[in-house]
Amino acid sequence: MDGPSIARPGQYRRKGPMTPDFRRWLADLASWLPASLLAGALLGLAFPPADLWWMAWFGMAPLLWVLHQPIGKLRAFLAGFAGGVIFALIVLRPVVSAYLWSGWQEDIDLESATARQHQLLLVLWIIVSIWGGGIFWGGFTFVLSRLAGGSLIRMALLAPALYVVIAEWLRSLATWKIQWAFLGNALVETESLRQLAAFGGVWLLTWLVVLGNVGVLAILLNLKRSERRQWLVAAFVSTVLAAAVAGGNWQLRMTEKILNDQPAFTVAALQYHKPQYYISDYIEIGLEKQYVDLLSQIMSGQTDEIDLLVLPESVALTAISLDGSFTTSLPRDMQFSAKSWARVILGIMDLGDSSTALVMGLNAVENGKKHNSMVYWGPLGLTGHYHKQRLVPFAEYSPGILRPLGLQGESQYHPGTPTDTVQMGNFRLGTFICQEVLIPQVARQATTNGAQMLVSGGNDGVFADPAVATVNARLAQLRAVENGRYLVRAMKTGISAVIDPTGREVARSPGSDPHLVVGRAKYLNHFTFYTRHGNWMLALAWIVIAIATITRPLPRLLASPWNKLDRA
Structure with a gap:
């Protein structure tokens, strides 16, 4: 007669998936x-x-x-x-x-x-x-x-x-x-x-x-x-x-x-885009015709007087050569000198008695390199510029380690170096472009360099999901609070707004539809604790x-x- 059965070590593991160990x-x-x-x-x-x-x-x-x-x-x-x-x-x-x-x-x-x-x-x-x-x-x-x-x-x-x-x-x-x-x-x-x-x-x-x-x-x-x-x-x-x-x-x-003790100025962000563009939608120099028409209306006094007007990036098909140099990343006939651009812009600005300062997003060429830039215009012509420092991977440059994936732009941009702010009349403006809203250091650096107001241009139309525009708009509010500055933000598609130093949106566009966002803003000099100490x-x-x-x-x-x- 056989003795009692004795379980061997590992027996439960071999009987199936639902063993005690499993x-x-x-x-x-x-x-x-x-x-x-x-x-x-x-x-x-x-x-x-x-x-x-x-x-x-x-x-x-x-x-x-x-x-x-x-x-x-x-x-x-x-x-x-x-x-x-x-x-x-x-x-x-x-x-x-x-x-x-x-x-x-x-x-x-x-x-x-x-x-x-x-x-x-x-x-x-x-x-x-x-x-x-x-x-x-x-x-x-x-x-x-x-x-x-x-x-x-x-x-x-x-x-x-x-x-x-x-x-x-x-x-x-x-x-x-x-x-x-x-x-x-x-x-x-x-x-x-x-x-x-x-x-x-x-x-x-x-x-x-x-x-x-x-x-x-x-x-x-x-x-x-x-x-x-x-x-x-x-x-x-x-x-x-x-x-x-x-x-x-x-x-x-x-x-x-602090805000109650400062004089206010009228600022505006102009937002316009079309679902689809054709060559006929641009004037000879490459600027969108619709922006020319809207600017003409504003400068000729058909709207209330505006002291500072900001246009988004991507308002032109071509590039402005700031120093007379040209880049090989664009066809030669798509690059125009600063003098050619000045004739067009000053021609529009001279339509009325307006003293409006204009900031617009353009592709710019300097030292033979192509930049994503914001260009400043005053009544006497070109006043200054800002080249985007933090480029967007894949869209504006190709990260070397991931380049084999094939996501790269038709032409690569070059990053700008940290620059001083731009003097517009008696005030200084600081700039950041589009996705730089995701990097607080850019706005803070502009403020520490003396910016009394911040301006930004961009285009969230790259993303079909409106959630991206919502995220970026809220981060713009945060950048204004961090640095204690008004922020005038013009987006070709997305959410344009005038934001005060508490993060409140003084004026805001109704989504991505064409709109002139007008608000009152103030030039400020105080530094927040975050601006001072980072x-x-x-x-x-x-x-x-x-x-x-x-x-x-x-x-x-x-x-x-x-x-x-x-x-x-």
Whole structure:
């Protein structure tokens, strides 16, 4: 008679997929993956096109809950990686709509060209989502789990600093310094908190959002099991946020007081575009006929007197040669001298007694190089210019490492160097162009160089999804607040606006339809704390991280803070 059956080691693993080990693995996966994916989705929905900005205040809480539980090093990274990929896939999806822009291809067959671009952009969308979202979120959660060790108090102190440094600053450095979908951007709709950008830039706003999520986690944990430390964290976060609101309201009052002491001028942004253009839509020098007609009406006094008029980029088919040189990247008959342009512009300006200063977006050639520029005109002719410094990858230049993908413009632009502001009469103007609104340093540099007002031209028509125009319009509000300056923003398609230093839109275009946006603005001289000191919040974040690292012994950093789970 045979003896009792004895299970051999590994027997359950070989019988099928639902072995005890497999069930344990599924249970472990279910303990962190759904919460991580939920966090990425909630934070993604806080940005356009969903635009549920208030979700930013609690969207990260599920991910922080995962890190508050016993979790190993690999799981901590994967939790952030999964959430970050979902977040990036959602917020970057509108950018894929750029495939309709034929400027990336020299192909005559636009249908096949746009189909190819769509496929390549989809691939790039996934790659950037994994890189910019997954990797950097994973790094954030990994380091937070090591340094916080499950402590809610340490999480409240460390999570904002780590997210600012790893998930936003380092991520922006790795993605052409573009600050797309920073959590602080979601607070633009909150007037009182928006004012804090004048103190710490978008970094301070992100800090508050992450801290608010830690507070939400503390409240949820208290509902499950009340503990003194958890209530202390909730009280601390509530106090900080209340102080932030009070500080924002104080900053708002101070800015309004400054504005009340300054004289106002009439400024305007002219917006016009057609769905399709033909050669007959341009005059001989390459300027759009419709812009010539609209300018003639304004300069001849058919509208109210305007002191400063801004036109968007892409209003001409040709380029202006600022110094008489020519570029080989454009046909010679598409490049005209500054004198030829001056005859046309001054001819229009002389139609009336107007003393309007004019700023317009043109392709410009200087030293034989082609630039995307804003050109300034006064009653006596050409006054100055600004060459775009931060070019858009693929659209205006081809990043070398990704050039094999085939996304490159018909002709490449050259970046401009940081220049002084442009003197227009008794005042100085600073400039940034189109997607430079995503890079705060450009507007800040113009302000520190003496700009008393900011102007910007652009064209969001490259993107078929209107969510891109919404994002850029809100970032323009943030740039005005950060630097305490009025901003006159003219977009060929998108949202044109006159924005005051509190971020309020004094006047705004109704979408992408043709419109003359007119408002009152003031030239200002004061510097905000952010303009003077720049990214000081980043330095503070590094200091917090350094202190946390020093106070947590190295052996505990290298080992899991939850050894029991690691041994399982």
